[in-house]
Amino acid sequence: MTAILLSLLLCAPAEPDRLANARSLVAAGKYADALVDLQAVSQMYGNTMREQAEISALRASALLGLPASTEHRLEAVQALQEMYHVDPDGTALAHATDEAKALAQHLRTERSLVLTDRIVVARSGRPLRIRARLAGVRIGEPQLFLNYSAQHGSEEPEYVRVPMERVAAADTYEAWLRPGVGGVPGGGEHLLLYYIEAVDPGGLVLDSNGTAKDPIRLTLSDTLPEAAGIAALDEGGRAAHPVLPPPQRPWYKRWTIVGPIVAAIVIGGTIALIATQPKPQPNEGNLGRLDLP
Amino acid sequence: MKRAALIALLAVCAACKQQDPALMITMTGPFLVPQNANKLHLDVFDFPELTLIRSKDWCYDPTPNCDSLPPSSNGLIGTVTLVQTGDAHHRVKINATLLLGASTVGAGTLQADFQGGATTFLEVPMTRVP
Numbered sequence: 001m002t003a004i005l006l007s008l009l010l011c012a013p014a015e016p017d018r019l020a021n022a023r024s025l026v027a028a029g030k031y032a033d034a035l036v037d038l039q040a041v042s043q044m045y046g047n048t049m050r051e052q053a054e055i056s057a058l059r060a061s062a063l064l065g066l067p068a069s070t071e072h073r074l075e076a077v078q079a080l081q082e083m084y085h086v087d088p089d090g091t092a093l094a095h096a097t098d099e100a101k102a103l104a105q106h107l108r109t110e111r112s113l114v115l116t117d118r119i120v121v122a123r124s125g126r127p128l129r130i131r132a133r134l135a136g137v138r139i140g141e142p143q144l145f146l147n148y149s150a151q152h153g154s155e156e157p158e159y160v161r162v163p164m165e166r167v168a169a170a171d172t173y174e175a176w177l178r179p180g181v182g183g184v185p186g187g188g189e190h191l192l193l194y195y196i197e198a199v200d201p202g203g204l205v206l207d208s209n210g211t212a213k214d215p216i217r218l219t220l221s222d223t224l225p226e227a228a229g230i231a232a233l234d235e236g237g238r239a240a241h242p243v244l245p246p247p248q249r250p251w252y253k254r255w256t257i258v259g260p261i262v263a264a265i266v267i268g269g270t271i272a273l274i275a276t277q278p279k280p281q282p283n284e285g286n287l288g289r290l291d292l293p
Numbered sequence: 294m295k296r297a298a299l300i301a302l303l304a305v306c307a308a309c310k311q312q313d314p315a316l317m318i319t320m321t322g323p324f325l326v327p328q329n330a331n332k333l334h335l336d337v338f339d340f341p342e343l344t345l346i347r348s349k350d351w352c353y354d355p356t357p358n359c360d361s362l363p364p365s366s367n368g369l370i371g372t373v374t375l376v377q378t379g380d381a382h383h384r385v386k387i388n389a390t391l392l393l394g395a396s397t398v399g400a401g402t403l404q405a406d407f408q409g410g411a412t413t414f415l416e417v418p419m420t421r422v423p
Contacts, residue, residue: 277310279310279311279312279313280310280311280312281312281313282312282313282315282317282374282376282412283317283374283412284374285317285318285319285371285372285373285374286363286370286371286372287333287351287360287362287371287372287373288360288373288374289373289374289375289376290335290337290347290349290373290374290375290376291376291377291378292337292346292347292375292376292377292381292382292385293346293347293381
């Protein structure tokens with residue numbers, strides 16, 4: 001009996017690629033079925049940002065393919081917004097329907113969108129720059145706020161809210177998180193939660209990339225590879241800051257250069273000292289000394 | 294520690310340096326200066342070629358060309374050191390002459406070899422010239 005159970009387990013069919021299946025269903029116009037698969041895939045653990053973006057794009061496509069209704073359209077808008085939050089360039093729209101692409105284009109121009117390259121891992125103990133861009137329409141001069149929290153566990157995270165500074169690049173804002181300042185961990189392994197809000201002059205939230213309930217999760221690590229490991233950890237992730245090679249030692253601190261010079265000086269000095277030592281002289285008589293040619 | 298090692302090395306190397314070969318010649322004889330003799334003349338010859346290498350005079354009354362010959366009341370004792378910087382001469386012949394005015398009153402001669410890095414002590418007895 002046990003053997004039969006084991007053989008059944010071993011021969012169990014592999015988990016189907018439900019995202020690929022959903023993609024096929026959308027392409028085939030089977031939108032309701034696609035939504036079921038997309039719902040299942042979105043609840044799976046470990047989706048990369050690229051997969052999340054594609055799920056959102058396909059979901060918008062499927063919703064727009066269903067019989068037209070305000071509710072479906074609003075959900076499609078929400079899905080496309082989510083897509084832009086993890087995929088600022090909208091590359092996931094490659095598998096979307098024309099209706100979804102058109103709505104995405106409309107969103108880009110008619111809505112305020114906070115776009116950011118989500119950082120998923122960064123070296124601990126170093127200043128970290130978070131940048132974001134505000135795209136789409138705006139009323140007045142909006143302000144972007146970075147909300148972050150490194151103190152969490154079983155409790156509700158308490159976020160520190162800092163205004164982001166506008167930089168020279170168009171519609172771009174940035175904020176620096178410095179180790180040991182404002183609750184940012186000074187080093188070690190930590191999980192930092194953050195989200196970025198755009199607020200209009202009247203205090204109305206225009207858009208939020210991540211939320212307090214569903215924040216962007218950033219791993220601060222001393223050990224995780226900073227450059228090579230990013231793509232493997234999350235395809236959508238980017239390096240928090242470029243890897244700077246250690247500064248080159250000046251030549252006068254390199255023993256390979258200074259050592260031989262010092263050795264040559266010491267040896268040369270010793271030889272010179274020996275060479276300049278006077279010869280011992282014989283004693284002279286009372287009539288003096290007579291040097292022979 | 295390093296400094297001590299360096300000084301020790303220099304001392305050892307300095308000790309390796311040898312003096313020039315020399316002959317310390319002492320001329321003795323029953324001559325009172327200036328009563329019996331007032332001038333000493335020395336000739337040094339290469340041997341066996343007998344080529345004159347060097348001459349020198351010492352006078353009781355010194356002049357620019359004649360160094361001082363000290364007075365002696367108990368007989369002549371004069372010492373001179375011959376030094377050669379190279380190794381051109383292995384054996385030399387030394388002729389010493391004592392004069393009183395223009396007259397030769399005493400003489401002595403000697404052949405000697407130079408020893409590398411050392412001083413050889415020799416004596417030349419001066420005998421009266423009849």
